[in-house]
Amino acid sequence: xxxxxxxxxxxxxxxxxxxxxxxxxxxxxxxxxxxxxxxxxxxxxxxxxxxxxxxxxxxxxxxxxxxxxxxxxxxxxxxxxxxxxxxxxxxxxxxxxxxxxxxxxxxxxxxxxxxxxxxxxxxxxxxxxxxxxxxxxxxxxxxxxxxxxxxxxxxxxxxxxxxxxxxxxxxxxxxxxxxxxxxxxxxxxxxxxxxxxxxxxxxxxxxxxxxxxxxxxxxxxxxxxxxxxxxxxxxxxxxxxxxxxxxxxxxxxxxxxxxxxxxxxxxxxxxxxxxxxxxxxxxxxxxxxxxxxxxxxxxxxxxxxxxxxxxxxxxxxxxxxxxxxxxxxxxxxxxxxxxxxxxxxxxxxxxxxxxxxxxxxxxxxxxxxxxxxxxxxxxxxxxxxxxxxxxxxxxxxxxxxxxxxxxxxxxxxxxxxxxxxxxxxxxxxxxxxxxxxxxxxxxxxxxxxxxxxxxxxxxxxxxxxxxxxxxxxxxxxxxxxxxxxxxxxxxxxxxxxxxxxxxxxxxxxxxxxxxxxxxxxxxxxxxxxxxxxxxxxxxxxxxxxxxxx
Numbered sequence: 223x224x225x226x227x228x229x230x231x232x233x234x235x236x237x238x239x240x241x242x243x244x245x246x247x248x249x250x251x252x253x254x255x256x257x258x259x260x261x262x263x264x265x266x267x268x269x270x271x272x273x274x275x276x277x278x279x280x281x282x283x284x285x286x287x288x289x290x291x292x293x294x295x296x297x298x299x300x301x302x303x304x305x306x307x308x309x310x311x312x313x314x315x316x317x318x319x320x321x322x323x324x325x326x327x328x329x330x331x332x333x334x335x336x337x338x339x340x341x342x343x344x345x346x347x348x349x350x351x352x353x354x355x356x357x358x359x360x361x362x363x364x365x366x367x368x369x370x371x372x373x374x375x376x377x378x379x380x381x382x383x384x385x386x387x388x389x390x391x392x393x394x395x396x397x398x399x400x401x402x403x404x405x406x407x408x409x410x411x412x413x414x415x416x417x418x419x420x421x422x423x424x425x426x427x428x429x430x431x432x433x434x435x436x437x438x439x440x441x442x443x444x445x446x447x448x449x450x451x452x453x454x455x456x457x458x459x460x461x462x463x464x465x466x467x468x469x470x471x472x473x474x475x476x477x478x479x480x481x482x483x484x485x486x487x488x489x490x491x492x493x494x495x496x497x498x499x500x501x502x503x504x505x506x507x508x509x510x511x512x513x514x515x516x517x518x519x520x521x522x523x524x525x526x527x528x529x530x531x532x533x534x535x536x537x538x539x540x541x542x543x544x545x546x547x548x549x550x551x552x553x554x555x556x557x558x559x560x561x562x563x564x565x566x567x568x569x570x571x572x573x574x575x576x577x578x579x580x581x582x583x584x585x586x587x588x589x590x591x592x593x594x595x596x597x598x599x600x601x602x603x604x605x606x607x608x609x610x611x612x613x614x615x616x617x618x619x620x621x622x623x624x625x626x627x628x629x630x631x632x633x634x635x636x637x638x639x640x641x642x643x644x645x646x647x648x649x650x651x652x653x654x655x656x657x658x659x660x661x662x663x664x665x666x667x668x669x670x671x672x673x674x675x676x677x678x679x680x681x682x683x684x685x686x687x688x689x690x691x692x693x694x695x696x697x698x699x700x701x702x703x704x705x706x707x708x709x710x711x712x713x714x715x716x717x718x719x720x721x722x723x724x725x726x727x728x729x730x731x732x733x734x735x736x737x738x739x740x741x742x743x744x745x746x747x748x749x750x751x752x753x754x755x756x757x758x759x760x761x762x763x764x765x766x767x768x769x770x771x
Contacts, residue, residue, distance in 0.1 A: 246767035251438070253449040253757035253766045255738065257749075258463035258472035261611040261640040262434065262456040266425070267414035268393040269346050269353035272671070272679050273644070274660040275454075278749045282423035282436055282452060283329075284393035285444075287320050287339065287373075288385075289750070296664040297702075299385040305444065306334065306394055306420070315380040318388055322371045325443040328396050329424045336367035341397035350405035354678035355391035357670040362387065381698050382705065383666050391667060394420065422447045422753040432456060438753075448740075448756030450766075459611050467492065467733060476732040476748040477501075479614060480546045486733045498745040499549075499730040502557045503615065503658040505606070505622065505723040508650060510683040515650040521604060522653070526584050528720040532570045533577035534629045540621050541726050544614060552727040554713035555672065557661045559745050562709040569717055577629045588630050595630035603632035604653035607646060610637045615656040618725060647681045655681070656725075663746045665709060666697050673716060684721040737761035 246252075263276035268284060271277075287307040288299075295301030299310070307320035326334035343365040346353040363378045375388045396418050403411045417425050422444055423436035434454040438447040455472055457463045464482045466472040468489055478486060478494070486492050507528050511517040521527055537551040550558065553567040581587075586595040586602050595602040608619040616637060623633040638646070646652050659679075661668040671677045674693060675685040692715050696708030716722075732743055737757055744750045757766055 246769045247450065248759060248762070248767060250756070250759060251440070251446060251448055251450055252759070252762055253738075254451040254453060254768065255449050255474060255752070255755070255757075256472045256765070257452065257454045258457055258466045258475040259454040260457050260460045260463050261609070262431070262454070264641060264644055265409060265411075265414035266417040266428070267408060267411060268395070269342075269351050269355070270409040270411070270414060272354035273640075275640075277660070277747065279417075279434065279436070279454070280393050280419075281421075281747055281750045282752060283417050283419035283421045283425055284395075285326070285334075285420050286389050286393055287322075288389045290390065290663055290744070290746070294663055294745070296386040296390075296666075297382045302385065302389065305389075306339075307389075313374070316377040316384075318375040318377070318385065319368070320373050320375070322373065323443055324371055326420050327441070327443065328398075328420050329418045329439065330396075330399075332396070332398060334394065334396075334420045335370045336373040337370075338394050338397045339373040339392070340365045340367050341401065342392050342395045345395060345400070345405070345408070346392060348405050351408050352678055354671050355667070357674050357677045358387055358391050358667040360670075379698070382700065383664060383697065386664060386666070390662065390664075396420075423452060426451075442753075444753070447753040449738075449752065452752065460613055470735075473735040473738065474732065476730070476743070478731045478733055480544070480548050483548070483731060491736055492733045493736045493741075495732045495734065495741060495743050497730050497732065497743045497748070499558045499728040500660050500746045501658055501730065502552055502555060502661065502727040503618075503656065503725050504555060505654055505725060506657050506682050507654050507721055508652055508682060509685075509721065510650055512653060513649070513651050515683060519653070520600065521602070524584065525719060526580055527586075527602075529570060530577040530580040530584075530629070531626060531631065532720050532723045533573045533580065534625055534631070535622065535723055535725075536572040536574075536625060537723075537725060538572065540618065544617060544621075545726065545728070548731070549726040549728045552724045554717050555659075555669070555722065555724055556665065556713065557659075557727050558729060559661060559663070560665055562665050562706065562713070564706075564710055564713065567710065567714055567717060570720065574625075574629055581629065581631075586630070593627070593630060594632045601632060602630065603634070605634045605636050607636050607638060607643055607652050607655035609643050609656075610639050612656075612658065615658065619656055650681070650683070652681075657681075657722075661746065665712075669693060669712065673721070682721040684719070686715065686719055689715040689719065737763065 264273045265271050268280050285306045288302040289305045291301050291303045293301045308323045310320045346355045347359050361378050363376045366374045422439055422442035424439050426435040426437045428434045436452045438450045440446050463475045467475050507522040509519050509523050511519050541549050541551050553569050585597045588595050608615045619635045626633050671679050692711040696712050699705035699708045739756050741755055742751050
């Protein structure tokens with residue numbers, strides 16, 4: 223297949239040259255960036271997806287009122303840059319007014335208006351939609367329109383990250399296209415396969431299992447993107463993604479693993495870009511019965527079993543053997559990106575003997591001598607889900623299986639593709655799963671999303687009022703010192719309750735073809751600034767010159 227494509231390009235080049243014409247695009251605004259992507263998005267509709275692959279596309283197709291600037295500061299509004307809103311002001315400590323850019327247009331040509339912003343807020347706070355952003359918007363009481371270009375956010379209380387909550391979680395949606403979609407059908411809406419936004423790239427094509435293509439909008443109100451086409455090429459796993467990168471079939475992969483790093487650095491046409499990792503990975507326990515979330519899980523509803531399994535896990539040894547210095551064991555559910563990383567938190571240490579004693583004290587003993595603990599005729603055994611696309615999580619699944627076996631716990635590993643894993647997580651049809659989260663710049667939204675009751679990705683069904691109170695104090699703190707103290711209490715409660723086992727937080731390294739210039743990677747969203755990247759005319763290769771179909 224690759225040979226036929228190359229031959230076709232050469233024939234086209236020769237034919238055009240024979241006619242005395244230039245071949246395809248040759249100017250400043252050319253270029254095709256091929257992104258190697260393990261797996262593919264679930265749906266391209268922001269309120270219906272919490273998928274990292276989808277988020278990379280959202281950053282190009284949709285806009286926010288304002289976006290996070292280079293400082294990464296989420297306190298107040300000084301750390302943000304205008305996007306859909308060209309300016310804003312505080313009418314009072316709990317009222318925030320945005321003035322929209324009149325030049326903004328949806329990709330179907332309709333103007334973006336204040337009613338679209340109000341509609342977007344309404345969708346994201348509707349329980350029927352169950353948006354991942356819902357919990358983070360709890361303190362926005364309502365959003366109103368003053369006129370077609372003025373929208374007002376009314377908060378229930380004043381707190382340091384009010385502005386962040388108003389802008390970071392809302393990718394503005396086209397009300398005229400979505401108003402008739404039933405709210406409980408957003409996850410299957412047709413527009414989720416062919417999105418219409420107001421960002422600097424338009425949707426072109428999604429070939430299921432193969433690729434997704436976006437084209438630059440030359441009339442974008444934020445400025446014309448330099449790179450003309452963005453193409454996500456889906457691969458079954460990161461190993462294939464790196465293979466494509468090294469073969470020149472892809473231009474960028476943002477998440478290199480340690481074994482691949484040396485190979486990539488040895489390639490003369492690739493450049494590596496380290497950045498603070500936004501990811502953390504953990505084993506999540508389902509505290510409710512598989513398939514019936516109204517009932518407690520027969521194993522993991524017991525906090526002491528969860529704590530025992532944490533004690534049985536030698537996380538430091540696993541990180542050292544797998545990552546060779548490119549990851550750390552997190553003290554709680556947090557990435558290296560966060561300032562709230564606190565190495566003084568009281569963590570559960572590796573102590574397999576203590577794990578065995580704790581399980582025995584709960585009545586779990588090996589009564590029949592088969593090596594697996596049991597109680598009242600029930601084996602201490604469970605299924606562990608892991609995605610086929612993650613080589614590292616598959617490796618971790620086997621390491622965990624062995625470590626749990628040593629304390630008399632049997633684990634059956636089930637590897638599934640991303641779509642199946644998402645479906646099983648969302649329906650509660652699992653015992654435990656290996657999850658990797660790409661965190662927001664602030665713990666406020668990420669913690670609410672995954673660990674607060676009602677959070678759109680709280681697949682553990684963890685619900686502790688003491689934790690919720692600690693979270694409220696942390697997010698309501700008015701000074702940095704009080705905020706850090708509050709977050710310490712939040713993470714300590716999670717560590718003590720152990721709804722998950724925090725496994726690793728990675729230092730991220732991206733690789734990109736050296737012909738791409740002006741590259742800046744934002745740690746929380748590596749492709750957020752892709753519209754400012756460029757491929758200079760003297761560095762163009764054949765696929766950069768191909769005219770759009």
